Amino acid sequence: MAPITNVDFGPHAQILKTLLPRSRGAYLYNPDGELLWSSAGADLHDLRPVIEELLESAKAPGSSVTGLHRLLDDAPAYAFLLRDEAGAVLGVTAIVCRAATRDGDVPTFESVERTLAPLLVLTQRDLGQQRIIETGRFQISDTQELEWLLDVGAGDPAASGGDALQALLEAYALHAECDAVFLHVPARRLERRVERSALAAAERETLRDVVGRHLYKVAQLQQKTLLVNKVRETGAGGLVPFRILCVPLVRRGRTLGVAVALNRAAGRAFGDREARMLERAAPRLLEILDVRIDGTTGLPTRHAFDEQAAALLAGPARGERAVVCADVDGLGLVNDLHGFEAGDALLRAVGDAWRALPLPGASLIARLASDRFVALLDGVRADGARTWAESARHAAGSLRLAAPLEGQPVSLSLGIAPLAPGGSLEHALAAAEAACKLAKGRGRNRVELHLADPAEIERRQQELRVFHELLEAFEHGRLRLYAQPLAPLWDPSRAPRHEVLVRLQDAHGRLLRAEDFIGIARRHQLLDRVDDWVLGELVRRLAPQAAALEALGTVFSVNLSVQSLRRPDLAERIAAALRAAHVPPALLSFEISEEAVMALGAEAERFVAAIAAIGCGTSIDDFGTGATSLALLKALPVTALKIDGLFVRDLLTEPRSESLVRAILQIARQLELDTVAECVESRETAAHLATLGVTYGQGLALGEPRPLPELLAELAPAAPASPAPAQAPAAAGEEPDPRVH
DSSP states (O other): OOOSSSSOOHHHHHHHHHHOTTEEEEEEEOTTSOEEEETTSSOOGGGHHHHHHHHHHHTSTTOOOOEEEEEETTEEEEEEEEEOTTSOEEEEEEEEEOOOSSTTOSOOHHHHHHHTHHHHHHHHHHHHHHHHHHHOOSOGGGSHHHHHHHHHHTSOGGGGTTOHHHHHHHHHHHHHTOSEEEEEEGGGTEEEEEESSOOOHHHHHHHHHHIIIIIHHHHHHHOSOEEEOSOEEOTTSOEEOEEEEEEEEEETTEEEEEEEEEEETTSOOOOHHHHHHHHHHHHHHHHHHHHHBOTTTOSBOHHHHHHHHHHHHHSOOOSOEEEEEEEETTHHHHHHHHOHHHHHHHHHHHHHHHHHSOOOTTOEEEEEETTEEEEEEESOOHHHHHHHHHHHHHHHHTOOOOTTSTTOOOOEEEEEEEEOTTOOHHHHHHHHHHHHHHHHHTTSSOEEEOOOOHHHHHHHHHHHHHHHHHHHHHHHTOEEEEEEEEEESSOTTSOOEEEEEEEEEOTTSOEEOGGGTHHHHHHTTOHHHHHHHHHHHHHHHHGGGHHHHHHHTOEEEEEOOHHHHTOTTHHHHHHHHHHHHTOOGGGEEEEEEHHHHHHHTHHHHHHHHHHHHHTOEEEEEEETSSOOOHHHHHHSOOOEEEEOGGGTTTTTTOHHHHHHHHHHHHHHHHTTOEEEEOOOOSHHHHHHHHHHTOOEEOSTTTOOOEEHHHHHHHHSTTSOOOOOOOOOOOOTTOOOOSOOO
16 A cells, blocks of 8 residues: 555654564554555554544543553554644554453553654654645744754754754753753653853752752643742742743653753843743654653663764774673563563663663663663773673662562673674674573573674674665565476376565676575564565466466465564455456465464464465465474364475485374375475485375476566466566576575
């Protein structure tokens, strides 16, 4: 489905997966309830009543509703209102998560709202900017106050060390010509101060006390700008020798903190101009807080860490550097036993301990995501980084938590990777995370150092190159479809079958086999995009010859990834694509790995049943390597089992392999299923499989992969094939890959 909005919300879906891994679909609606964009490419029928209910409730006078939480057949759905600064509704964003596996496993609306705060702010901003463009209202250059705010917002974060908050506070202090600006946000455990005129230590303490104990409480009650130009007494009888301008930072009816401008009593009084400037800076401060400051721990987010690290690494090196990655042990168990609020309390405690650690040089710390924290240590060698990491581990172990976690031990698993001058932060972070996983695997509550391996470095660099090649292939049309025959082994009257394969053509025209990029696509959450392309291109190719192919009875098998199968409307989308192209469903069969069947459970059952109702076949791939229960296999209306190549390659020399193949065949016969043997690499193996009763064989001995357009022209020569992009020859010495993924 093409987006109706001019804004590309695709990156938002990637952010969503990072913030909320259990999500399976995102939807964006305009104020009239019309779908603007969805990660699934289509609307979700069951979600419509939730959207309509939320928009209707927002119309009530004085409505303070911010969103709704509903269950759609046990799948939690969360809908959030997006408003502009004047309170007008910009739209609704809705998130649908995977079905809960047990009672109490459904996150509350409030916890999901906190988790998604950065994404909600970005979506709200993008919708607001589009409305401005479309309506032509609110010209940003109308006032000088907004011009300076635009200048600050468009500035390069690296210019201020990647600290957008500090840059905005400094810009306000300069343009408002005030002595100091104080930002106090207890909801984010944050205090910032800018001084144009240096304050004495006693003055700072007085200000901290006045802001924290008085101004913040007044802001919570009144939620409006406070301007005090007369010197006032404190409750203890002392004087506050400052003129004060205080603006509350309010989000969804809750005061998160205050922004306070100060002038000494002898200085200039504050007026409407300064008040307007600070009021207009407040939404920008909130946006920075939401995007760059983690709402649970108050530490910088991954986004802020990347910006600040880029600024640090762009400057002169002050010695060696190291990356430390930490994982909170047992957070998932805490969430399961005590709920997400308790898990957040654990993360806040660890974040406070992480923040309290002394940092060398210009070091940075942040919360990466979920239970992971990171530090970029400046000017330290590996031994110094280990000392710092051990301090972090001991600090976490010394935490004493309140009920319901009272007595709960806290521990961190930490990994360290050196970052050489000119080295890649991305590679160092990946290495530190690998060391962190090693620490968890070796018993947790320990520190592990990643030792640089030239082969590993080269592997990661190659992976990064292939990842970029894949992104460019989507953009420039460099993916290709191939097909490999599934040859009948003992019944030549059976109709021809083929497995559809995908190749990646790189910038130099060389074809990469599936094994060279599918794993990378999986790690970078791109497999569903690959699946979509394969299905769309296959249907387009089959359409002109569909009638002739149907008469032949041929079938094309397509692999589906777990990422695609998690989409609840996948079967519906497949049916719609087939109807639109007038392609008979019987031409297609879908392969699902045994591992995916076990991981998805009921989701796999629903998909297989839905696709069978459409008229497509389904087979279980890699059968025999997983743990599919016979009860689950009985419940799945599949049409074939694919015997994993592990049992086929040594079939002639290993009696145990033959015994396992015979066992699989016995199951298939009882369930009246076809069987396909993978990796048939010799005619002798094919002949033996035929004597055992295996229906089809697939492998280089029975037919190599070939370009799909070439195969279609041979199968149905009378029908004109649709034009295809030029096929690049395989790279020299390349052995075709018999499988997609």
